[in-house]
Amino acid sequence: MTARKRLRAALIGTGGIADVHLIAFRARETDIDLVVAVDIDEARGGTFAREAGVTPATASLYKSAFTGRTVRHGEITSGDPFYRSMDGRIREGVTT
Structure with missing residues (x-):
């Protein structure tokens, strides 16, 4: 059996539905790593990234x-x- 390669993902846009996407990423924690979050609003993106434990951009x-x-x-x-x-x-x- 071949091991599946883990995916690295970025979340672009941290408003509105981003929390739902974060839940989905965490549900797939065995094969997807959320590594960065970015938002045009630097403060919102930074807050989301810190709370999600990922790198802000x-x-x-x-x-x-x-x-x-x-x-x-x-x-x-x-x-x-x-x-x-x-x-x-x-x-x-x-x-x-």
Whole structure:
């Protein structure tokens, strides 16, 4: 019998239904590890991650991935396109 490979998962968005997803991940603890949680609201994401016992991440991770550059703590403010959207798009159809 071959052992199944454990999956590592990230929870993207920690509002509303995230607690239900956490329950589902914990029910599958024998084959899935929840390792990171991220939310556009850094405080909410950090609180959820600490309570869930996983690593918190922020929108800066996404901005760095999309732009290819280091993003410093506090750099993403309300005027930054990554403040409202993890991919930096303005949702009214205008892209940056």
